[in-house]
Amino acid sequence: MLPFSRRRFLGASGAILALPAVTYRAAFGADTPPSEQVRVGHIGVGLQGTGNLGHYVKTNSVAVCDVDKTHLAAAAARVEKDGKRKPVVEEDYRRILDRKDVDAVVVTTPDHWHALITVAACKAGKDVYCEKPLSLVIAEGRAMVNAARENKRIVQTGSMQRSAKEFHKACELVRNGAIGKITKVLVGLPAPNWVDRAKMPVPDSAPPAELNYNLWLGPAPERAYNEKHVHYLFRFFWDYSGGQQTNFGAHDLDITQWGLGMDDSGPTTIEGTATFNKNKWFETPETANITYTYANGIPVHCTLGKGGNPGGVTFQGDKGVIYVRRGKIEVTLNGQAVADPYKLATGDVKLYVSTNHHKDWLDCIKSRKLPVCDVEIGHRSATVCHLGNISVRTGRKITWDPAKEEIVGDAEAAKLVTKQYREPWKLA
Template sequence: MRFSRSRRAFLRAGVAGGAFLSLPASIYRTALGADVPPSEKVRLGFIGLGGQGTGNMNAFLKHSHATVAAVCDVDSSHLAKAAGVVEKATKKAPQAEKDFRKLLDTKDVDAVVVSTPDHWHALTTVAACAAGKDVYCEKPLTLVIGEGQAMVAAARKHGRIVQTGSQQRSDARFRQACELARNGALGKVHTVKVGLPGPNFKAPGVPDSTPPAELDYEFWLGPAPARPYNEKRVHYLFRFFWDYSGGQQTNFGAHHLDIAQWGLGMDESGPVSIEATAQFNKEKWFETPEVAKITYTYANGVKILCSLGKGGYPGGTTFEGDKGSIFVDRSKITATPPEILKSTGGDVKLYVSNNHHGNWLDCIKTRKLPICDVAIGHRSATVCHLGNIAVRTGRKIAWDPAKEQIVGDAEAAKMTTKEYRAPWKLA
């Protein structure tokens, strides 16, 4: 899907100053306050309750502005454990479903948190938007680029607030680094270095086997190709197989490349060329790279140099300019020379959020676009996916960020979309 100029203007206003979507007054009658009566709390449903899904649920249980109304997972052990946590915390059993469509049908849920494997993100988010639910969708937002275009379209069509779970946007260190880079504290930024970890796959591989009784494996696969069950292709380890994810390039890249995009002011754009080299597991225990080096070039000449695995750049994001550099990760921000961090002023004032979950809840009430709106998450995921396409094809990829199309390579262009296994369709 191509963004029109009017849509771009709408997104720009939303990120910088607060575009607002229509407010369903029957559900959200007041702005967030110190004391929130039960009738004013956002009633949440959780789809996917593995490690990250449970972490999200526990975080929202601590928010006085939200209540957990429903939980959903295709693994009955995950579902039962989550339901027990909610009941213990709230003294009330939540609605529990295996099928996310039943959760979306309930009028007792205002918004959903999607923490499924990546190959389910688009289907559940688009369906939730159509059902009138706001969405918090984990990163990486998508499995392929075309899904992100559909998700943005669904959010806008149905007037939904969709937050991407790239929570580094709500960390003051990352905001400071990006503001300094965009306000000229480094001089002219010419290079951004992004370091991603290698795969933390639990070796060795194992033979295929019968799915455990607690897992509805057919439903877990959903739109992905039919394959025999293997315990090292599901749950956390799904991320190292192309059918379901994009390895650490989309896992950590959705964090650190997202910050690179933010600091370069490229939330509505992206690179124009991508080239890469990679090394893969010799035993073929998993499919995504063990080591990779990717070069992204933008139309203004700026390059992002992204490394994955051993021998790469420090984990995090480094902005380099002709007057100095800034490195930022989740524990620190440093600069060379150090006085760069004391710089103040500048015309660019970035969106301020100090709590990623809380920002989404605030925006559900106000209808202001969240700090990592679906369109931003889509653009950042696109950068990740383009790197993987260059890795998998072994060719230099030309990308038109305005049309959101790969240029001059029909085979590579096919990798921007994904054929779903019947009966699943992305409406």
């Protein structure tokens, strides 16, 4: 456990890590003063990785890494074209972490790789931007927090809704009692899009020549290659991810935690049901209906898939309702719609302000202030997502101790808090 209070994450100014300010060498020419540039390596540059690369390619990107040669070549070419520099190109992330001329890394791999790479990066002295969901299982998240703290690293979780004005406003209003006492929260997560992306299953086959499939699997159990299980589609198989519950839950359940002031805690009971693809084309739920209850009695009703709650987060209070999703916030007070929610005064509780999630990470690398979605916050939000999946997978009500981070009274369910890794991979 951490040797200091997690409440320090809740202040608007954030916490400062107790270490000297880092000075970065001028890697971009003699005219670039020290500390002006952070040299960033990108681990995973396909799909979401291309989006993350775009935030840094012109000024910061110096290395790219991917197990797919096609993705790797495209990323390298982009850095040369847009960044006007020739990047380091590697297939194995460990070669990136070994380099002294890389200050920080962006991890945009499948979820089953997040913890191992982030922990290793922290131990190698690199700051980290890790995509959401932070972890594959709960125990990994705590290991990531510990690695960040022990090595005094800045780790931003990619739950970027915390850097959008509508979510900041909604949570600040809730935290200041604008809609009174919270009575319920509704969360609506989208249906899985495996069928939309994959169309239909195909037989297992030999992996394509451009993909190092053994390295793609890494710590995951050995299984035959199937083109409908890799790249974007990995997120619908338990060995690699947790479906939409962890994919979009890492956004909207994260906002729920922020609004409820639970960034250092979580629910105490979790129960739910789910349906699964009748043809077993993919493994994670097609629909789910989960209720999280917090120690203060507030229930969070989370649905996944068709026929569920409105997409986004709805905070219900005894004086009004706040509904927020990407690009939209609606506030109703005493039955009347508020014309412009942004003009509403909030109160004394001021939440961390970030208007650019990726820039916030760079700024915090220089200041050593904890970022808007620090690793502890990302871990706690991912934990909520994982607990929902544990409940629907076991078919039982889960009792959770958020202080000890333990499932209470259910040894079988507790096994899903951690996982075994394929040799020789270890979380160390």
